[in-house]
Amino acid sequence: ADQCVLTGRWINDLGSDVTIGAVNSNGEFAGTFHTAVMTPTKDIKASPLVGIQHTKTQPTFGFTVNWNFTDSTTVFTGQCFVDIEGKEILKGMWLLQSHVNSIKDDWKATKVGTDTFTRRPEVME
Numbered sequence: 125a126d127q128c129v130l131t132g133r134w135i136n137d138l139g140s141d142v143t144i145g146a147v148n149s150n151g152e153f154a155g156t157f158h159t160a161v162m163t164p165t166k167d168i169k170a171s172p173l174v175g176i177q178h179t180k181t182q183p184t185f186g187f188t189v190n191w192n193f194t195d196s197t198t199v200f201t202g203q204c205f206v207d208i209e210g211k212e213i214l215k216g217m218w219l220l221q222s223h224v225n226s227i228k229d230d231w232k233a234t235k236v237g238t239d240t241f242t243r244r245p246e247v248m249e
């Protein structure tokens with residue numbers, strides 16, 4: 125089914141903008157994550173992501189984001205669901221690992237949360 129092939133543009137509930145490229149026959153993909161959560165201190169560059177999805181109906185997926193202006197990493201995992209109107213939703217959870225300078229601070233270095241992505245509507249020309 126071509127539903128829930130992750131290629132394309134997605135927006136999450138924080139307003140961040142994710143672009144995912146082609147998904148290969150192994151389900152692997154790459155893309156960019158343009159976060160909405162950083163106040164534009166400097167020009168906010170997109171951060172790279174790599175991931176993999178199952179290629180079946182309503183597949184599960186995972187991807188990793190390397191935040192390029194902080195030394196932190198977020199891994200997302202979830203499942204793509206198609207609602208009755210055919211709208212796709214990526215229902216997921218994430219772990220954010222912040223860089224800390226000492227293992228003594230490791231206890232406070234991992235945050236967890238939920239996140240939902242929907243397809244970014246193509247702007248009508």
Ligand SMILES: O=C1C=CC(=NNc2ccccc2C(=O)O)C=C1
Pocket residue numbers: 136138139140159160161162191192193194196198218220237239
């Ligand atoms: O430099 C950084 C560090 C962490 C960030 N986390 N963003 C997230 C973490 C979890 C879920 C969504 C987001 C998001 O940006 O939408 C973003 C930029």
